[in-house]
Amino acid sequence: MIDRAVEFATKAHEGQFRKGTRRPYIVHPIEVKDIVSTMTRDEEVISAAVLHDTIEDCQGVTREVLALEFSPRVAAMVAGESEDKSKTWLERKSATIQSIGSAPREVQMIGLADKLSNMRDIDRDYPKVGEELWNRFRMKDKKMIGWYYKGIRDALAKDFQKESVFQEYCRLIQKNFG
Numbered sequence: 001m002i003d004r005a006v007e008f009a010t011k012a013h014e015g016q017f018r019k020g021t022r023r024p025y026i027v028h029p030i031e032v033k034d035i036v037s038t039m040t041r042d043e044e045v046i047s048a049a050v051l052h053d054t055i056e057d058c059q060g061v062t063r064e065v066l067a068l069e070f071s072p073r074v075a076a077m078v079a080g081e082s083e084d085k086s087k088t089w090l091e092r093k094s095a096t097i098q099s100i101g102s103a104p105r106e107v108q109m110i111g112l113a114d115k116l117s118n119m120r121d122i123d124r125d126y127p128k129v130g131e132e133l134w135n136r137f138r139m140k141d142k143k144m145i146g147w148y149y150k151g152i153r154d155a156l157a158k159d160f161q162k163e164s165v166f167q168e169y170c171r172l173i174q175k176n177f178g
């Protein structure tokens with residue numbers, strides 16, 4: 001199932017790039033899958049990790065499609081990672097911070113891996129790009145971007161304190177946002 005999920009996500013994200021770069025988008029879902037694999041061996045969770053942005057970002061991919069191609073549980077996990085793009089940035093990010101603390105453990109794991117992958121990108125790109133980096137994002141304010149990553153950290157602290165993935169996430173936030 002994991003191999004099929006990688007193949008599906010690779011096709012679905014074809015032609016997409018990470019914001020403001022020429023890095024193929026698929027490098028991010030692959031990294032999220034690898035991070036999740038350090039926390040669980042559940043192949044449905046690992047598959048959902050590589051598929052986590054397909055409903056939100058890929059034309060024609062819906063919860064129903066993923067339920068048929070993979071399983072209703074995989075589809076539910078991916079739906080749990082998807083934001084409502086009709087809302088504003090602040091509304092979406094506030095809702096994510098609000099919901100992740102009480103979400104099922106596997107949705108939390110994928111969310112944490114997703115944000116760690118983004119923090120690794122920021123940690124690599126910030127020294128090279130400097131303050132211009134924040135202009136890549138819809139919310140161009142470093143303080144607000146830091147607010148979001150810290151909000152996710154605080155919501156997950158109770159349940160993930162002992163995970164090395166969470167500890168790396170905290171170190172990168174501290175280093176880049178103080």
Ligand SMILES: Nc1nc2c(ncn2[C@@H]2O[C@H](COP(=O)(O)OP(=O)(O)O)[C@@H](OP(=O)(O)OP(=O)(O)O)[C@H]2O)c(=O)[nH]1
Nearest residue numbers: 017018019020021053089114118119121122136137138139
């Ligand atoms: N750090 C970083 N982020 C990038 C890059 N390319 C794309 N992104 C994505 O950008 C999102 C944050 O960008 P914003 O402009 O602030 O937010 P928005 O896309 O949700 O409106 C992150 O999504 P998210 O909502 O936090 O999670 P998700 O969409 O990955 O699930 C992240 O995945 C990159 O090169 N570096």
